[in-house]
Amino acid sequence: MKLLRSTGLVWLLLLALPGLTVAAAAETRTFLNLDHEFPTGDANGLFGPATHYPSTITVAGVPGTVTKVTATVIDLGSSSPDDIDMALVGPDGAQVMLMSDACGVSPSRFEEVTLTFDDAAPSFLSDNGPCASGQVSTFKPSNYENPELDDFSKEGGGPPPPYTNALSALAGGSPDGDWKLYVLDDNAAAIGFTFVGWALNLEVEPPPAPAPTIETVTVPGPSTTVPTPSPSPSKPVPRAAPAKTGKRAAALAKCKAKKTKGQRAKCRQKARQLPL
Ligand SMILES: [Ca+2]
Ligand SMILES: [Ca+2]
Structure with a gap:
């Protein structure tokens, strides 16, 4: 007889656990707002805050960390670019002046200009202009205004100073939230701006992915047969009785046929010597 006994095996499993990460x-993700913008301070559109003040791009559901920000103003035209004040405000409240009092006053003018503002650009916009029309160009944020005079809160109810001049001030946080572009014409003479929209370009580092790690888990293994232990030697083992042959009974039965008592006794004595 044998017994069945289940054994346990230890397996090494790769499991995703929080805490350990892989870079x-x-x-880069680009978000668009194509609301047409122009000054709304008077009936002729010569000065004041833009149609949407601010013009907002809401980013939602983008995990990770912003590592770089650039902004593109699409199809910008102006008969007096110096009038333009433009600032980008991030979800965390950092304020960057993209351009102010650049490219000269009327008769300096430009049209159909698509400007991308990028800290890594090789140069600034010209202070006194002219700035070329019909160009798709990249410049560093360019502010030629006396900082004491640059104040969106006084001229249009926008964010008060201070404003930085580096888009890097907008990096380091979550992409999610409202990104606000404030554009203002700060001079009542000449049209300062019109543009069809703007793009927000965010370089985003995704959140670290969970790294595989090792956890030990015990799972049931295959069954193993093992022999039954032998009986203890100190315990007596009963001896089996020999099987009966029937020879003795047959001989005794024949003894009844003997005639004399003596003959029957002698016969039984002989029969008892036979096996059962
Ligand atoms: Ca200004
Ligand atoms: Ca103006």
């Missing part, structure tokens, strides 16, 4: 590559 992921950054990627």
Whole structure:
């Protein structure tokens, strides 16, 4: 007889556990707002805050950390670019002046200009202009206004100073939230701006992915047969009785046929010597 006994095996499993991470590559995402913008301070559109003040891009559901920000103003035209004040405010409240009092006053003018503001650009916009028309160009944020005079809160109810001049001030936080572009014409003479929209370009480093790690888990293994232990030697083992042959009974039965008592006794004595 044998017994069945289940044994346990230890397996090494790869499981995703929080806490350990693997770096992921950054990627750039672009968001658009195509609301047409022009000054709304008077009936002729010569000065004052833009149609949407601010013009807002709401980013939602983008995990990770912003590592770089650039902004593009699409199809910008002006008969007096110096009038333009433009600031970008991030979800965390950082304020960057993209351009102010750049490219000269009327008769300096430009049209159909698409400007991207990028800290890594090789140069600034010209202070006194002219700035070329019909160009798709990239410049550093360019502010030629006396900082004491640059104040969106006084001229249009926008964010008060201070404003930085580096888009890097907008990096380091979550992409999610409201990104606000404030544009203002600060001079009642000449039309300062019209543009069809703007793009927000965010370089985002995704959140670290969970790294595989090792956890030990015990799971049931295959069954194993093992022999039954032998009986203890100190315990007596009963001896089996020999099987009956029937020879003795047959001989005794024949003894009844003997004639004399003596003959029957002698016969039984002989029969008892036979096996059962
Ligand atoms: Ca200004
Ligand atoms: Ca103006």
